Amino acid sequence: MFGYEFYIDPSRCIGCQSCMKACEECETHRGTSMINFDFIDRPETIATAAYVCFHCEDPTCAQVCPADAIKKGLDGIVQSALEPRCIGCSNCVLACPFGIPKMQVKQEQMMKCDMCYDRTSVGKKPMCATVCPSQALSYVTPEEIARGRREKPTNVFYFGDQKVTTKVFMMVPEDVDAVSVDVVDYMWEGRP
Amino acid sequence: MAQPPVPVDRLADQYGPHPSHTPVGGWSHEATHAPDRLVKTHCCFCGQQCGIQLKVRNNQVIGFEPWEDFPFNNGMLCPKGVKRYLQSGHPDRLLDPLMRTDAGFRPASWDEAIGFTARRLREIQDKHGKDAVAVYGGASLTTEKSYLLGKFARVALGTRHIDYNGRLCMVSAGTAYKPAFGVDRSPIPWSDIPKADVVLVVGANVAECAPITTSYIWRCRDRGGKLIVVDPRMTPITRNADLYLPVRPGTDLVLLMGMLHIILRDGLEDRKFIAEHTLGFDEVSASAKPYDPHSVAERTGVPAEAIERAAHMFAKADRAIAMHARGLEHHSKGVENCSALINLCLATGNLGREGCGPTMITGQGNGQGGREHGQKCDQLPGQRSISDPAAREDVARVWGITADEIPQAGLTAVEIMEAVHRGEIRGLLSICFNPLVSLPDAGFTREALEKLEFFGVIDFFLSETAHHADVVLAGSLQEEEEGVVTSAEGRVIHIQQAVDPPGRARRDGDIICDIARKLGKGKFFPYTNPREIFEELREASRGGVADYFGITYERIDREMGVFWPCPSLDHPGTPRLFDGGISMHPDGKCRFLPTPWRESGDPVDADFPVYLTTGRVVSHYLSGTQTRRIGGLVDQYPEPRVEMHPRLAGTIGVATDDWVTITTRRRAITLQASVVKTIRPDTVFIPYHWPGGRSANQLTHRTLDPRSKIPEYKVSACRLAKADST
Numbered sequence: 001m002f003g004y005e006f007y008i009d010p011s012r013c014i015g016c017q018s019c020m021k022a023c024e025e026c027e028t029h030r031g032t033s034m035i036n037f038d039f040i041d042r043p044e045t046i047a048t049a050a051y052v053c054f055h056c057e058d059p060t061c062a063q064v065c066p067a068d069a070i071k072k073g074l075d076g077i078v079q080s081a082l083e084p085r086c087i088g089c090s091n092c093v094l095a096c097p098f099g100i101p102k103m104q105v106k107q108e109q110m111m112k113c114d115m116c117y118d119r120t121s122v123g124k125k126p127m128c129a130t131v132c133p134s135q136a137l138s139y140v141t142p143e144e145i146a147r148g149r150r151e152k153p154t155n156v157f158y159f160g161d162q163k164v165t166t167k168v169f170m171m172v173p174e175d176v177d178a179v180s181v182d183v184v185d186y187m188w189e190g191r192p
Numbered sequence: 193m194a195q196p197p198v199p200v201d202r203l204a205d206q207y208g209p210h211p212s213h214t215p216v217g218g219w220s221h222e223a224t225h226a227p228d229r230l231v232k233t234h235c236c237f238c239g240q241q242c243g244i245q246l247k248v249r250n251n252q253v254i255g256f257e258p259w260e261d262f263p264f265n266n267g268m269l270c271p272k273g274v275k276r277y278l279q280s281g282h283p284d285r286l287l288d289p290l291m292r293t294d295a296g297f298r299p300a301s302w303d304e305a306i307g308f309t310a311r312r313l314r315e316i317q318d319k320h321g322k323d324a325v326a327v328y329g330g331a332s333l334t335t336e337k338s339y340l341l342g343k344f345a346r347v348a349l350g351t352r353h354i355d356y357n358g359r360l361c362m363v364s365a366g367t368a369y370k371p372a373f374g375v376d377r378s379p380i381p382w383s384d385i386p387k388a389d390v391v392l393v394v395g396a397n398v399a400e401c402a403p404i405t406t407s408y409i410w411r412c413r414d415r416g417g418k419l420i421v422v423d424p425r426m427t428p429i430t431r432n433a434d435l436y437l438p439v440r441p442g443t444d445l446v447l448l449m450g451m452l453h454i455i456l457r458d459g460l461e462d463r464k465f466i467a468e469h470t471l472g473f474d475e476v477s478a479s480a481k482p483y484d485p486h487s488v489a490e491r492t493g494v495p496a497e498a499i500e501r502a503a504h505m506f507a508k509a510d511r512a513i514a515m516h517a518r519g520l521e522h523h524s525k526g527v528e529n530c531s532a533l534i535n536l537c538l539a540t541g542n543l544g545r546e547g548c549g550p551t552m553i554t555g556q557g558n559g560q561g562g563r564e565h566g567q568k569c570d571q572l573p574g575q576r577s578i579s580d581p582a583a584r585e586d587v588a589r590v591w592g593i594t595a596d597e598i599p600q601a602g603l604t605a606v607e608i609m610e611a612v613h614r615g616e617i618r619g620l621l622s623i624c625f626n627p628l629v630s631l632p633d634a635g636f637t638r639e640a641l642e643k644l645e646f647f648g649v650i651d652f653f654l655s656e657t658a659h660h661a662d663v664v665l666a667g668s669l670q671e672e673e674e675g676v677v678t679s680a681e682g683r684v685i686h687i688q689q690a691v692d693p694p695g696r697a698r699r700d701g702d703i704i705c706d707i708a709r710k711l712g713k714g715k716f717f718p719y720t721n722p723r724e725i726f727e728e729l730r731e732a733s734r735g736g737v738a739d740y741f742g743i744t745y746e747r748i749d750r751e752m753g754v755f756w757p758c759p760s761l762d763h764p765g766t767p768r769l770f771d772g773g774i775s776m777h778p779d780g781k782c783r784f785l786p787t788p789w790r791e792s793g794d795p796v797d798a799d800f801p802v803y804l805t806t807g808r809v810v811s812h813y814l815s816g817t818q819t820r821r822i823g824g825l826v827d828q829y830p831e832p833r834v835e836m837h838p839r840l841a842g843t844i845g846v847a848t849d850d851w852v853t854i855t856t857r858r859r860a861i862t863l864q865a866s867v868v869k870t871i872r873p874d875t876v877f878i879p880y881h882w883p884g885g886r887s888a889n890q891l892t893h894r895t896l897d898p899r900s901k902i903p904e905y906k907v908s909a910c911r912l913a914k915a916d917s918t
Binding site: 014024134 | 416
């Protein structure tokens with residue numbers, strides 16, 4: 001959908017798993033959810049998180065694919081592996097810094113979130129972001145996000161030396177510009 | 193003689209619950225991809241009543257599509273809403289009326305089943321009097337069916353005993369709001385929630401039991417609002433709470449009085465509002481004196497500083513909302529608990545303006561509408577008292593009988609089961625109610641059911657309670673019969689008939705009317721469709737508190753729902769009640785109500801040292817008759833677990849997945865443990881959606897609030913022991 005972007009805010013997630021149930025209803029992979037959902041550590045906390053594919057500008061999954069089976073469209077959507085090409089090697093599953101792709105053992109094919117291509121290509125919102133009761137997954141205009149939320153969106157992530165820019169946005173505190181998960185990103189040594 | 197005809201395992205093999213994972217024809221079936229039409233209607237689960245579009249093909253519901261234009265939920269749905277369509281074409285569905293035999297149940301003709309039902313009810317009444325039979329209804333029925341059932345009990349059967357499963361749900365709130373404000377409804381529409389500066393949530397697991405309300409609370413926080421959560425468990429919304437008060441089960445009243453004490457001590461009350469709009473302040477003010485923060489901390493287990501902070505946050509906010517649900521209401525002092533919360537709002541002037549006020553989160557599908565028009569034992573249509581001579585005259589005129597012919601108030605839901613147990617009520621007709629799972633003290637309920645001389649059930653699946661039936665009349669799912677329901681915020685909305693009942697199953701309304709005809713009362717039940725019932729209900733509610741006269745199906749569709757009261761066709765409806773602080777009492781004043789303390793009916797002691805509290809999980813609804821048959825929802829929470837803190841688990845040497853026997857003064861059950869740091873160490877929690885040996889209600893007790901007659905589900909005393917396995 002033109003003018004709409006996907007925003008993820010795990011701090012809003014209530015763990016209801018509506019996104020997973022709705023993802024199963026998608027026309028292209030009916031019966032199988034492509035959502036990545038975690039109870040962070042249920043014995044310790046109620047915190048949960050639901051993710052979709054971040055749809056990287058330069059997707060690691062495609063870079064490491066020996067069969068050239070993973071394609072990114074002009075719209076920025078990184079698709080599931082092409083069935084005739086995918087050799088089921090799981091390189092993408094291991095390499096994705098976000099841990100998104102899933103190997104469908106039965107089909108011997110990597111499948112992942114394609115941001116509801118069948119819906120977004122005809123002017124509908126992705127299923128998960130439409131139903132999400134807490135709007136932890138949200139598909140709205142940048143204006144709406146800027147107007148509504150305390151946090152701000154970023155789509156720049158550092159994983160050690162790897163900088164990843166994505167189509168999907170993560171909501172972060174107002175004074176943060178990028179998400180860094182590796183301690184190296186916070187060290188002085190090795191900086192250019 | 194109403195024991196199950198054969199062992200319940202055999203009934204379960206035949207009638208389920210069997211979880212269905214795929215739509216009719218399977219996931220990949222071409223037919224499930226191309227609907228003939230989309231039907232704009234509402235979810236059948238819970239009082240939020242989210243808008244949803246059902247995909248229909250060949251008289252089957254084959255999927256759903258979000259309905260983004262419906263203003264309450266804008267397309268949002270919880271997992272129950274997403275998967276609700278899987279009830280269509282379900283293998284467990286009852287397709288014929290069933291008659292009990294020695295070998296189980298056999299399909300019967302409608303003539304035989306209705307004839308038998310009417311004959312048995314009449315025989316019992318002829319022999320033992322009109323009140324020897326009772327009717328059970330449910331708050332998931334449409335308002336038309338609720339109205340019809342109330343009229344059926346009073347006009348066709350002439351019994352005073354009709355009550356419904358809403359008695360297990362909302363009644364403490366209603367019983368508190370009515371004397372305070374003259375009406376039983378949430379004072380605010382949900383669109384007010386994001387406008388509050390402080391939202392106080394007391395005893396409401398919003399994220400799991402009213403998931404869409406989460407988005408309203410998060411939007412409130414987005415614009416800087418603060419969230420205070422009061423609960424013995426850190427429920428999922430607590431992750432973003434600005435203040436969390438881990439109240440000891442059964443002590444909410446003490447905590448709320450403690451907050452009032454601090455507000456009055458520090459002069460934070462709204463003197464002007466109190467003087468202009470309220471009565472009874474002085475008495476309540478005096479009663480708050482003994483609740484000093486130190487003693488309140490002792491009794492509630494909440495630190496005094498946290499109580500001070502909560503009181504100050506609430507009182508200093510320009511607009512504060514206080515939300516509550518069953519956690520506040522399921523107590524032997526449920527009414528006083530709700531009154532204490534209302535008192536807090538009145539003392540701080542939080543009423544009758546945008547973004548403030550007390551509000552109840554109704555739990556059941558038609559929890560609001562189902563309690564307004566006559567299936568409550570003491571109420572006539574329009575939320576009018578059955579003991580009010582003027583209301584009786586009005587309704588008798590609409591019904592075409594004399595006021596004398598309307599019975600007086602009867603017993604409430606739990607009391608009806610107790611009267612069955614005593615042998616006073618010998619015949620029971622039940623619809624939309626699974627008391628064997630949902631009433632407290634399930635062993636007692638089973639004994640009572642076994643004593644019934646006649647038990648008739650109208651249902652779409654064979655519930656555990658229906659195992660005891662003499663006749664089961666195959667009724668309709670929500671999407672198989674048109675009608676209206678009223679959502680938690682007081683919005684009257686339109687349920688569409690998307691498909692016809694399958695097989696020989698029939699619409700509930702037609703079944704009830706046919707029994708009435710067989711009883712010789714057909715002239716009072718001339719309806720051929722729900723619309724005719726609604727037209728009569730509009731008239732019967734006219735002039736009542738819950739006035740629906742100005743509401744029509746067409747207006748609801750055009751205006752995306754209409755908030756009652758709506759007394760005339762040109763009236764816009766009333767989203768927010770009490771504008772300017774004016775209540776619906778004749779004098780316009782709101783009442784502070786006294787809130788004396790009472791102990792729990794099942795107190796913790798040395799033998800039973802741990803608090804047991806029960807509730808719901810996000811993927812199941814009420815007694816589970818529907819959701820335990822939907823595969824995706826069963827997968828998410830397949831079996832009940834006993835939730836406990838590691839400190840408590842350590843005392844009995846239990847880790848997650850170990851089996852634990854929970855024993856109360858009634859009975860014991862054995863479940864697997866979930867050891868989590870998100871519950872008080874003196875409390876365990878068990879969800880109640882399951883029957884038999886997994887049923888939390890084997891453990892609960894029948895103590896009722898003396899006025900609302902709600903059971904005290906939220907406090908039982910128990911002890912725990914590690915079990916080998918089951």
